[in-house]
Amino acid sequence: xxxxxxxRNPAKPSETLIFYTTEDKQVGYDTAQEKNLNDKFGxxxxxxxxxxxxxxxxxxxxxxxxxxxxxxxGGLVRHPSAFVTLIFQNLIKCYGIANSNSRIIEVSPGxxxxxxxxxxTHGGLAGCGDGNELGWLYYISNxxxxxxxxxxxxxxxxxxxxxxxxxxxxxxxxxxYKPTDSSRGVVYQNSGNTNLKYWETKGDGxxxxxxxxxxxxxxxxxxxxxxxxxxxxYLYFVNSSKSLIRVERTGSNAWTNQKSNSENExxxxxxxxxxxxxxxxxxxxxxxxxxxxxxxxxxxxDLK
Numbered sequence: 001x002x003x004x005x006x007x008r009n010p011a012k013p014s015e016t017l018i019f020y021t022t023e024d025k026q027v028g029y030d031t032a033q034e035k036n037l038n039d040k041f042g043x044x045x046x047x048x049x050x051x052x053x054x055x056x057x058x059x060x061x062x063x064x065x066x067x068x069x070x071x072x073x074g075g076l077v078r079h080p081s082a083f084v085t086l087i088f089q090n091l092i093k094c095y096g097i098a099n100s101n102s103r104i105i106e107v108s109p110g111x112x113x114x115x116x117x118x119x120x121t122h123g124g125l126a127g128c129g130d131g132n133e134l135g136w137l138y139y140i141s142n143x144x145x146x147x148x149x150x151x152x153x154x155x156x157x158x159x160x161x162x163x164x165x166x167x168x169x170x171x172x173x174x175x176x177y178k179p180t181d182s183s184r185g186v187v188y189q190n191s192g193n194t195n196l197k198y199w200e201t202k203g204d205g206x207x208x209x210x211x212x213x214x215x216x217x218x219x220x221x222x223x224x225x226x227x228x229x230x231x232x233x234y235l236y237f238v239n240s241s242k243s244l245i246r247v248e249r250t251g252s253n254a255w256t257n258q259k260s261n262s263e264n265e266x267x268x269x270x271x272x273x274x275x276x277x278x279x280x281x282x283x284x285x286x287x288x289x290x291x292x293x294x295x296x297x298x299x300x301x302d303l304k
Contacts, residue, residue: 006273266295
């Protein structure tokens with residue numbers, strides 16, 4: 001399983017930064033320009049899928065090393081793996097899982113461990129933040145009964161998420177933060193079945209843990225990603241028929257409006273998504289299994 005994470009460049013909002021794993025377990029880096037996406041997909045498209053390859057614009061995307069100018073032997077990041085990108089303390093941060101010792105580490109802008117050294121032998125990793133001084137990472141513990149853990153970047157310590165969430169040890173994770181009400185949440189696949197559940201913390205500190213409607217057909221170990229637009233969270237996952245499914249939740253309402261894309265066969269490789277600058281479509285990306293480029297899917301269907 002590859003790793004893939006996307007984030008908008010605050011210094012150049014028309015540019016998306018894309019982090020991914022290379023075949024030799026290093027961290028690859030590429031960019032996508034908003035104008036090129038608009039030209040490729042058009043406004044108000046019908047949701048048809050297109051292919052993409054980082055080689056289309058760069059003959060070979062650069063690889064991030066370990067700060068010494070050399071890529072670490074044996075690979076920097078682990079497979080299976082996941083990346084998290086967020087803005088924390090005015091810096092674009094990318095986090096992954098180290099290949100050598102399974103520690104969660106910062107891989108960009110520099111390679112270094114977290115303040116509290118934590119490890120996970122599972123592949124799930126997610127994160128979110130307010131874009132300023134608050135940021136959180138989520139991962140699954142190595143305990144006999146897997147638990148969902150939350151690491152606060154601003155405090156440098158870990159707590160077990162209460163509820164309690166019961167994630168499958170091999171579950172993917174995705175997290176969101178909503179500026180409209182300062183709430184945040186993380187989605188996981190439940191232990192014992194393939195249903196998706198979410199844990200949420202409201203701005204007032206109250207917490208909830210519940211099943212997500214319309215997700216019982218999720219494939220085992222489905223990739224997950226979320227996008228926030230205003231007061232709505234859009235969740236993407238892959239079902240047992242290898243179609244990409246989207247459900248959404250506005251405010252504190254139920255998850256509704258299931259939509260499907262079956263024009264392409266989606267794998268269990270990680271997915272990530274980003275909202276266009278004008279808010280008219282979401283671009284969902286998934287790295288191909290052989291690591292040579294990724295699928296780009298523009299979703300403009302009924303965005304609120």
